[in-house]
Amino acid sequence: MDVYLHQNDERTGPHSLKHIQGRLDLGELSGSDAVWFEGCSDWVTMQDVPGIMLPGGDHLVDVATVPPFDAYQGDEPYVFVSYAHKDAAVVYEEIMRLHEAGCNLWYDEGIEASNEWPEEIAQAVVGCAVFLVFISSRATASVNCRNEINMALSKRKPFLAIHLEETELPLGLELRMGDLQAVLRYKLPADRYQRKAQDAIDQLLGKKPKKKKTAFLVTQSSEATHEIEPVVKSAQSKVRRKGLVFALLSVVLIACGVGGFQFFGNLAEETPNTATEGEGLPDAAENTSSALAGSGKPDETVVNGPRWDFVYGYKHVNEAQTYLLSKSGMKKYSEWQVPPQTYWGPNANDVKCHLVYKFPLAGIADQVHLKASASCWDFYTNPGGQGRGVARLQVSPDGTNWTTVKDSIGPPLAWGSGWKQNGLVPVGGSNELWVRMTFFVQGSPNASYTVAQTGHSDVKATRNVFEIKVRYASDEQSKESTPGKP
Known part of the structure; x- marks a missing residue:
């Protein structure tokens, strides 16, 4: 997460959380300094930054209080996030990463354990495409978290548990969650954990594996400037294969006396010109003119x-x-x-x-x-x-x-x-x-x-x-x- 500072009438940034924490530890920043990060509608103070630990006497105080972005509201598939609010400092960093990767996420913005489990949360669980829970001893002790987990399981929602720490599940949860998909964050290196978590969510959402990035060649023009052009060998081979198939079909239709040429003439007139992402959208180097x-x-x-x-x-x-x-x-x-x-x-x-x-x-x-x-x-x-x-x-x-x-x-x-x-x-x-x-x-x-x-x-x-x-x-x-x- 990137953070912007406002000190002495000067705005600086973006700064990483590690950079901010280091300056706090050195006394260069204080909890009252004005900051902004994605999700804030206005400037807030340093003590509102998720994941920042402020010096507080002989110990550090966790003061992650501000949700990093608005919960998703819309008609597209979304992931419901269940967590203990005492884990917010860690969870907010995790869901921010998923949010930046394009996941639609719904999460509540803070409900006390003594409050009645609200109707809107139940509706959000029922409507979600994937249920994601961050497991810790705080989460398993939370009545709200257990209610959310039980409802998701009773509604047979695609389910993923991310274990923030080694946690002994209560017998009831162990019985229901024992054979469900889980990622053990505390046992994995950060990069491997992040890949596994993202892949698991994408799989549960039914997303196709990401396509490999198009390779680009740099060619030099007569004026010693450079243009980036995609490698198109695979596209050309597809065109050749399609041409061969159409040629064979034409021969078969003519041999059968069914008017193959007329058939393909009508087909060419009736086939709609459609384009999907990554297909039918040629680069400017092909079929283009300039005006x-x-x-x-x-x-x-x-x-x-x-x-x-x-x-x-x-x-x-x-x-x-x-x-x-x-x-x-x-x-x-x-x-x-x-x-x-x-x-x-x-x-x-x-x-x-x-x-x-x-x-x-x-x-x-x-x-x-x-x-x-x-x-x-x-x-x-x-x-x-x-x-x-x-x-x-x-x-x-x-x-x-x-x-x-x-x-x-x-x-x-x-x-x-x-x-x-x-x-x-x-x-x-x-x-x-x-x-x-x-x-x-x-x-x-x-x-x-x-x-x-x-x-x-x-x-x-x-x-x-x-x-x-x-x-x-x-x-x-x-x-x-x-x-x-x-």
Whole structure:
């Protein structure tokens, strides 16, 4: 977990918990110093940081009191987390790691043992996709934890127990949990434990094993700049295999006298053009053309009036789900400002990451106005942070043939060069509209922040940070319009 400090009217960070603890032990920091970490709506004091031990007389006092992030609220599968609140300092670090890995987590924010077991917790157990419990002597002594465990088992929920320490289970729990999946944290090295815990949760959630990262080659252009290109041998071999299969089928159909050529002609017309994450989304080096990027001309304005047949936009990335087709390698970030600044950005270095939008239209697009932007930094050249990033904006009428509108990925590659687009883009002639934004970062933390961003705003934003407006061709304007969600 990263922590930001506010001392003597100066903000610094991010700092690791180890760094903060060391400065506390040396007396350089105090429990009243102002800090911020992900999940806080405002600045808090040092004594509110999960996992920090403050000097207290002759001993150290565990003061982990503030949950590191909001419990998940939504319709996607989530993991219910059961734990003893006396273990919060350890558990918060564990669930923060899972949260940053993309797990939806529900956990309560502090219920005294004497309180009645609340209805909302029971509902959260019933609705969860996976039940995760952190076992310790404090947890097995907690009435609430035992209630949660018993309900999860009675509802036959996929179950994982992480043992924080060697703990003798009460006979009742031992009887019910004895043959269930468990990870013994106290017996494993940290890296091995983290892998086992994450793999176990992914397996219980039914997630497929993670694909290997695409290998990238660096090729030199005539101007001695570098472009990152993916290795595509496997894709080419798939194309060859598919071509061979289609050829054999054609021969069989012709031999049988069933009109093979007509069959394949109809198939080509009727097969929908679909794309899923990682497939059907070619790199800019294939089937692309460039327009407007780097021309130095101002963005154009719409011709013949302001009426639009299709309009869609969002002010905050939490609203950006309606037409989002894929977000390969991307995640939402929330920074330390008040209110927090949020945006889309890559979650890994040295991998091309994409946001792809697909807009179905009720008519044939004639004019398309697009508003989007990307912010990039190069801290290799300009000190002040970590990493460097680039970004590209493309549009397509079919998800296959892409036109580049804005580009710092190149060639030439221009680290730290962002862009703003707010005008007409060269795409049309189809009843679909595709928008793809590609990001690439190196040396970026990708935890508290990243160095290539889009959709940057906060909850108080009043203007759209992303917007699409489409005007249909003249012979289609009589059709009923289909506006997007605001």
